[in-house]
Amino acid sequence: MRKIEFPDRADWQGLVKRPTQNYEDLEAGIAQTFRLVQEQGDGALLELTQKYDGVKLTSLFTTQEEIAAAETELSAELKEAILQAYSNIQLFHAQQAEQPKQLETMPGVMCWRKSVPIDRVGLYIPGGTAPLFSTLLMLGVPAKLAGCPEVILCTPPAKDGSIHPAIRYTASLLGIDKIVKVGGAQAIAAMAFGTESIPAVNKIFGPGNQYVTVAKQMLSKTGVAIDLPAGPSEVLVIADDSANPAFVAADLLSQAEHGADSQVVVLTTSAEMLSRVEQELQTQLDNLPRKEFAAKALDNSLGILLGSVDEMLRFSNLYAPEHLILSIRNFEQVLDDITNAGSVFLGNYSPESAGDYASGTNHTLPTNGYARAYSGVSLDSFVKKITFQHITPVGLQNIGKTIEVMAAAEGLEAHKNAVSIRLKEVQNV
Numbered sequence: 209m210r211k212i213e214f215p216d217r218a219d220w221q222g223l224v225k226r227p228t229q230n231y232e233d234l235e236a237g238i239a240q241t242f243r244l245v246q247e248q249g250d251g252a253l254l255e256l257t258q259k260y261d262g263v264k265l266t267s268l269f270t271t272q273e274e275i276a277a278a279e280t281e282l283s284a285e286l287k288e289a290i291l292q293a294y295s296n297i298q299l300f301h302a303q304q305a306e307q308p309k310q311l312e313t314m315p316g317v318m319c320w321r322k323s324v325p326i327d328r329v330g331l332y333i334p335g336g337t338a339p340l341f342s343t344l345l346m347l348g349v350p351a352k353l354a355g356c357p358e359v360i361l362c363t364p365p366a367k368d369g370s371i372h373p374a375i376r377y378t379a380s381l382l383g384i385d386k387i388v389k390v391g392g393a394q395a396i397a398a399m400a401f402g403t404e405s406i407p408a409v410n411k412i413f414g415p416g417n418q419y420v421t422v423a424k425q426m427l428s429k430t431g432v433a434i435d436l437p438a439g440p441s442e443v444l445v446i447a448d449d450s451a452n453p454a455f456v457a458a459d460l461l462s463q464a465e466h467g468a469d470s471q472v473v474v475l476t477t478s479a480e481m482l483s484r485v486e487q488e489l490q491t492q493l494d495n496l497p498r499k500e501f502a503a504k505a506l507d508n509s510l511g512i513l514l515g516s517v518d519e520m521l522r523f524s525n526l527y528a529p530e531h532l533i534l535s536i537r538n539f540e541q542v543l544d545d546i547t548n549a550g551s552v553f554l555g556n557y558s559p560e561s562a563g564d565y566a567s568g569t570n571h572t573l574p575t576n577g578y579a580r581a582y583s584g585v586s587l588d589s590f591v592k593k594i595t596f597q598h599i600t601p602v603g604l605q606n607i608g609k610t611i612e613v614m615a616a617a618e619g620l621e622a623h624k625n626a627v628s629i630r631l632k633e634v635q636n637v
């Protein structure tokens with residue numbers, strides 16, 4: 209972890225830049241993957257899966273029997289944990305449903321808005337280095353709550369061509385009966401353009417590594433929507449001297465272990481806290497099975513000493529972290545000062561892992577500073593909001609003049625006429 213003491217404000221902009229590869233560096237390779245999938249369909253998926261995942265598949269799909277078998281392959285303890293998480297995520301997302309209300313903006317002018325599920329959605333579940341079945345809960349629960357009629361699920365296969373039983377179990381829980389064994393940019397291409405056996409979807413959801421994230425971003429001109437750029441995981445911890453250095457280190461490592469391209473940051477006003485966090489990182493790192501990933505991520509990470517809580521919050525807002533942890537006294541007093549963050553964890557007993565798995569909030573969140581403008585996945589991500597209006601003849605008499613005047617001022621006579629022609633008829637009745 210790079211240690212920086214009281215950096216000059218002029219240097220902050222450089223410090224908030226993530227260590228990930230540039231979009232431009234990855235674009236050409238991904239464009240080539242897109243071309244292959246568009247030209248050769250399923251054949252390209254099999255070829256690219258062999259190349260990037262080291263598996264020669266005979267079929268791109270799990271069978272219904274494989275999905276059903278997961279029930280017997282998981283321990284009772286894990287199934288219970290998945291069900292508990294499912295229930296909390298369901299509760300949190302169900303209360304996001306918008307209650308439609310009709311508004312009469314002027315007498316006789318009625319406007320309302322209705323949520324309509326997106327027809328066909330594609331879910332990407334990361335699986336390159338860890339089978340993130342928790343992500344399937346985070347995407348599948350709101351997709352089902354929203355009522356999306358068709359859900360396609362892609363995830364990379366393990367080296368033996370199988371899909372982890374917890375992903376199969378969670379799919380079955382959600383009523384998803386088919387899993388496509390494909391990952392990376394090729395999975396995004398398959399869901400965006402369609403192949404002989406995979407239908408093209410309207411919107412693609414899900415986090416992933418840099419290849420997955422850039423592939424999603426490259427779809428902007430295709431007419432296929434994406435949820436958000438949710439790339440390599442990150443966390444920023446703001447710690448004063450009331451924080452517990454062991455807890456802070458554990459939270460930093462929890463995101464560092466996702467992958468070498470993750471970044472974790474600790475901001476503190478206490479030099480002693482920074483040294484103790486560094487010591488804890490070393491001790492805890494040694495015991496982690498994924499210590500190689502975590503150690504590489506720590507090489508790209510930052511420990512920064514700043515002058516005050518206010519300064520730490522300013523830095524954090526500029527950084528716009530995916531996850532923000534406030535391990536400070538009186539955190540309640542600064543909540544309104546947080547302007548850019550994906551998800552916020554308050555106090556010493558709210559580990560970020562709670563949001564990753566089970567508290568109820570969604571863990572598919574904007575990374576790489578995109579929290580400046582994007583929100584994480586929610587129920588809204590799976591619906592379109594269609595507005596309706598009904599204007600009565602009296603309503604048109606009330607609002608007509610306003611429309612005519614505005615249309616004339618824009619020089620759009622046909623717009624004005626669409627009102628005038630009706631007003632004449634109404635006045636003649």
Ligand SMILES: NC(=O)c1ccc[n+]([C@@H]2O[C@H](COP(=O)([O-])OP(=O)(O)OC[C@H]3O[C@@H](n4cnc5c(N)ncnc54)[C@H](O)[C@@H]3O)[C@@H](O)[C@H]2O)c1
Nearest residue numbers: 260334335336337364391392415416417440441466572573
């Ligand atoms: N922001 C979020 O909300 C969020 C949530 C969960 C996970 N994540 C992130 O998701 C990522 C998961 O990454 P992962 O790699 O384990 O799984 P992944 O499923 O995202 O990616 C694996 C795929 O990457 C492709 N790939 C690997 N190396 C490649 C190369 N050199 N060239 C082209 N393609 C290549 C392969 O096709 C492979 O199937 C992590 O970075 C994690 O931090 C983010």
Ligand SMILES: N[C@H](CO)Cc1c[nH]c[nH+]1
Nearest residue numbers: 340342343441442564571
């Ligand atoms: N921390 C990840 C989001 O950045 C989500 C996750 C899934 N499993 C564990 N963690």
Ligand SMILES: [Zn+2]
Nearest residue numbers: 441462463564
């Ligand atoms: Zn995580």
